[in-house]
Amino acid sequence: xxxxxxxxxxxxxxxxxxxxxxxxxxxxxxxxxxxxxxxxxxxxxxxxxxxxxxxxxxxxxxxxxxxxxxxxxxxxxxxxxxxxxxxxxxxxxxxxxxxxxxxxxxxxxxxxxxxxxxxxxxxxxxxxxxxxxxxxxxxxxxxxxxxxxxxxxxxxxxxxxxxxxxxxxxxxxxxxxxxxxxxxxxxxxxxxxxxxxxxxxxxxxxxxxxxxxxxxxx
Amino acid sequence: xxxxxxxxxxxxxxxxxxxxxxxxxxxxxxxxxxxxxxxxxxxxxxxxxxxxxxxxxxxxxxxxxxxxxxxxxxxxxxxxxxxxxxxxxxxxxxxxxxxxxxxxxxxxxxxxxxxxxxxxxxxxxxxxxxxxxxxxxxxxxxxxxxxxxxxxxxxxxxxxxxxxxxxxxxxxxxxxxxxxxxxxxxxxxxxxxxxxxxxxxxxxxxxxxxxxxxxxxxxxxxxxxxxxxxxxxxxxxxxxxxxxxxxxxxxxxxxxxxxxxxxxxxxxxxxxxxxxxxxxxxxxxxxxxxxxxxxxxxxxxxxxxxxxxxxxxxxxxxxxxxxxxxxxxxxxxxxxxxxxxxxxxxxxxxxxxxxxxxxxxxxxxxxxxxxxxx
Numbered sequence: 377x378x379x380x381x382x383x384x385x386x387x388x389x390x391x392x393x394x395x396x397x398x399x400x401x402x403x404x405x406x407x408x409x410x411x412x413x414x415x416x417x418x419x420x421x422x423x424x425x426x427x428x429x430x431x432x433x434x435x436x437x438x439x440x441x442x443x444x445x446x447x448x449x450x451x452x453x454x455x456x457x458x459x460x461x462x463x464x465x466x467x468x469x470x471x472x473x474x475x476x477x478x479x480x481x482x483x484x485x486x487x488x489x490x491x492x493x494x495x496x497x498x499x500x501x502x503x504x505x506x507x508x509x510x511x512x513x514x515x516x517x518x519x520x521x522x523x524x525x526x527x528x529x530x531x532x533x534x535x536x537x538x539x540x541x542x543x544x545x546x547x548x549x550x551x552x553x554x555x556x557x558x559x560x561x562x563x564x565x566x567x568x569x570x571x572x573x574x575x576x577x578x579x580x581x582x583x584x585x586x587x588x589x590x591x592x593x594x
Numbered sequence: 595x596x597x598x599x600x601x602x603x604x605x606x607x608x609x610x611x612x613x614x615x616x617x618x619x620x621x622x623x624x625x626x627x628x629x630x631x632x633x634x635x636x637x638x639x640x641x642x643x644x645x646x647x648x649x650x651x652x653x654x655x656x657x658x659x660x661x662x663x664x665x666x667x668x669x670x671x672x673x674x675x676x677x678x679x680x681x682x683x684x685x686x687x688x689x690x691x692x693x694x695x696x697x698x699x700x701x702x703x704x705x706x707x708x709x710x711x712x713x714x715x716x717x718x719x720x721x722x723x724x725x726x727x728x729x730x731x732x733x734x735x736x737x738x739x740x741x742x743x744x745x746x747x748x749x750x751x752x753x754x755x756x757x758x759x760x761x762x763x764x765x766x767x768x769x770x771x772x773x774x775x776x777x778x779x780x781x782x783x784x785x786x787x788x789x790x791x792x793x794x795x796x797x798x799x800x801x802x803x804x805x806x807x808x809x810x811x812x813x814x815x816x817x818x819x820x821x822x823x824x825x826x827x828x829x830x831x832x833x834x835x836x837x838x839x840x841x842x843x844x845x846x847x848x849x850x851x852x853x854x855x856x857x858x859x860x861x862x863x864x865x866x867x868x869x870x871x872x873x874x875x876x877x878x879x880x881x882x883x884x885x886x887x888x889x890x891x892x893x894x895x896x897x898x899x900x901x902x903x904x905x906x907x908x909x910x911x912x913x914x915x916x917x918x919x920x921x922x923x924x925x926x927x928x929x930x931x932x933x934x935x936x937x938x939x940x941x942x943x944x945x946x947x948x949x950x951x952x953x954x955x956x957x958x959x960x961x962x963x964x965x966x967x968x
Binding site for chain 2 (some may be wrong): 453458460462
């Protein structure tokens with residue numbers, strides 16, 4: 377369970393988040409929407425422990441971020457907007473590399489199963505030769521190696537083909553349901569958000585925040 | 595630890611050909627540069643010839659004396675081909691020719707300096723005067739030896755009426771005294787400690803190696819820059835091992851591999867180029883430059899900037915070494931030369947100061963990383 381209470385964040389004189397609060401339960405998929413510069417990526421980085429809020433409190437499973445941020449990192453999966461993989465390695469080598477350093481242990485067979493689940497079967501292909509959609513799938517698969525309870529995705533389908541986008545969406549729905557994973561997801565595509573998410577948090581400029589059920593989005 | 599080593603191997607294995615090539619460059623380039631320098635120096639020696647009409651110890655000493663000059667390439671002709679020497683002189687293939695007479699040894703013993711050596715030189719000669727002076731000094735030295743021996747023997751005969759010492763003993767004693775009082779070889783004393791001031795060779799293979807290694811080591815660490823600026827780095831926040839730990843292991847492993855290569859280099863340069871250095875000094879130098887290269891690689895924003903920094907630092911280092919004697923003589927602070935890592939290395943000194951500085955910088959880097967985060 378995630379709880380965010382009155383979080384503030386600014387860069388210099390520019391206030392990005394002002395008194396932002398939200399909460400979420402395990403198994404939920406929450407979409408974060410808003411125009412560019414509204415603070416979606418900043419919020420995601422704060423939730424991923426990669427950035428500190430200026431003030432406010434955050435709790436994951438009842439434990440405060442300030443004290444337990446290192447422990448929280450072991451249960452957080454973060455899919456950055458930039459594709460964070462090694463271009464020189466093959467798909468399976470990338471998986472093996474991050475598995476070696478991950479707190480969770482997975483066999484090569486399990487890694488290949490994870491890749492197949494996400495419909496990425498070119499295991500021995502060098503990443504530099506993959507399409508954008510396949511790279512996005514690998515970017516997601518690596519974040520799932522440590523079986524995260526809390527998955528944060530920053531525009532995971534940006535700039536990819538429709539087929540890959542649908543496949544990633546379907547995979548995330550199944551994954552959240554089967555593993556009781558809390559997923560927070562940012563996107564500019566409202567149709568994608570409506571199809572995928574249970575709830576939508578709208579982040580507007582000038583501290584406008586709205587928390588809605590996805591079915592109310594038109 | 596094994597997990598990190600395996601991960602490191604996965605990431606670096608595709609770059610092994612490039613890294614291996616870089617690792618062999620310092621030794622190969624040192625051998626090439628040193629050989630080219632030595633051959634070029636040989637080419638620039640002034641050609642001269644000695645024509646020998648008799649084979650004697652005195653003639654051999656004279657020839658060896660001329661050959662010991664760094665600026666002369668001496669060719670020896672005998673009586674049969676003496677005309678060939680003059681012909682080569684006429685064709686400007688020789689700068690000068692020294693002809694030793696048949697009774698050269700006898701004339702030396704008798705102290706007959708006048709018209710002892712017949713000399714020829716071309717109208718384009720550039721080294722005849724210094725060569726003539728050198729020849730004269732060699733003759734003078736040998737004649738002096740015989741004069742001394744004769745004088746002592748005469749004194750012995752007149753005063754003792756017996757043969758207590760031989761001519762060879764006197765010559766040996768004279769040689770010993772000459773060595774002891776040699777004005778060109780000095781001994782300096784400081785607080786009771788003494789040290790020989792050895793002749794410093796103009797071209798030190800280890801200095802060449804040190805500069806090439808410095809540049810190449812920074813180049814080799816370009817993969818650290820690529821990995822540091824990669825988007826994939828963000829994932830280390832969610833791993834059981836931090837990026838700092840992973841990179842620290844990389845530094846240790848790279849240093850270990852480079853030290854193995856350096857050990858081979860140490861043996862090869864010692865045997866092939868006959869240039870010795872303290873192995874401990876070599877180890878210290880390697881550790882210091884690896885830390886510098888690593889920290890530089892982790893700080894810059896692109897590999898191109900790293901390459902530029904490598905070249906710039908090498909030029910600065912070289913320039914500082916060249917002006918170091920001037921700085922020391924102007925300031926009177928000889929301690930300044932101990933700030934130059936290459937200078938310290940070639941002088942067989944341990945780079946303690948740089949070693950401590952490297953350790954402090956690494957600790958600061960670790961501390962900064964441990965304090966980063968949410």
